[in-house]
Amino acid sequence: MLKLDVKMKLIPLIALVAWVTISFSVSAILICNKFAEMAFQDQNRFAEELVTQAGIRYFEALAWSENGIAQVEIGSLSKAAESFEKVSDLLAEAFDLYEQVIAIGRRVGIKPTFVEAMKGLDYDKIQKEHGLQPRIWSEVATLGRKGDVLGLFQRMQQFIKHISDQSEALANMAAKGAKPSLEQITKLVEAWQDSTAFGHYTVILARAVEQALGR
């Protein structure tokens, strides 16, 4: 039988240190990847590198967000506030990186062959093949059918801004010692899930275009 001293202050310390080194030679595949590399007329490798960096910032922010929720769960609101602040900072960096990617795309232009291949895909078939959530996939498909490559990055920015705003609100609340509501946490968790699914789905789309182009 477990004996637990309820007065005991248990402090398991989890220090996670992520040293993430980006290499030019590796192709990242998790979130909005491959579009810049395949679709941009020029500077495509550099733009893809920025997308990868944005993705890393995004997942690092997700880790801090989970940490913030864990702190809320255990009642440590000051630590929760710090974590949610960190989320906002990292997402701001991701947002800016996507902004740079969009600026490059506007400047160098998008390959017409890529746009045509993107427009010509059977989006319903892809959705069924991969069992994708219709609600999120329909957003990707709407942009894809229009051949709007940069629109995918802009939509990702909107997701990021939305999560960042929520995180800032939670950080402010927690800093004042106010516990976020269950509804707020649920919304945050769902926003991350939708955003990550959107990012993953864009990669599925990129692969479909790649296949259509016979690469």
Added chain:
Amino acid sequence: MMFNKKKGVKAILVLMGALVLALMPFSTAKAWLICNCVAQSAFQSRAEEAEQLVIIAGGKFYEARVHYALFLAYLEAGNSAQGLPSLVQAIEALGQSIRLYRTTIYIGEAVGIKPEYVEALKKIDYDQVESELKAKPEVWKVIARLGQQGDVLGLFKEGVRRLEQNRAVLEDLYGLINSGLFPSMGKLLQVSDSLHETTLFGIYTSALAIKVSPSCKGE
């Protein structure tokens, strides 16, 4: 404006994410994010002790999510091998969470559940709560079925089942990467969905428990 920082971008970027979790159980239950308030209100005795286990278990679950998110950061950077320790830590944290919930179940079985709590649980209007929460139907229907049966420990058992499922998909992922294979997007979506549904299950269960015992909210 927060989104206009200029960032120098170089070929090699080194990120350091240091996340420190200090998990301190409280003698009064304040947590309510994942499967909370049930043991505290429903168990015949040792309720506070059981609730603390649930709080630590919830913290461990989110800790697993922290490690998994870091693993994704490594994967995005193309360093899947370097991300393996994070994946292992996520699996271990889930294992700890499972053990804590199981201990809670043992305590509940040993001390018994308050009959008045069971009755109150049965009387909840589950459709109304589902609507209020805008709950995901496939997750809520499991909670509603157990609640309508007054099966308090069934809620924890369902939580354990989901955590075991989470751990299994992470172990699959570990096996793939350890073999030098890159996970498919389908596999990553499976993990993400699996963890998300467990999160929602925990949140909805806490919301239900607050409906049964509003004073448990800890405000």
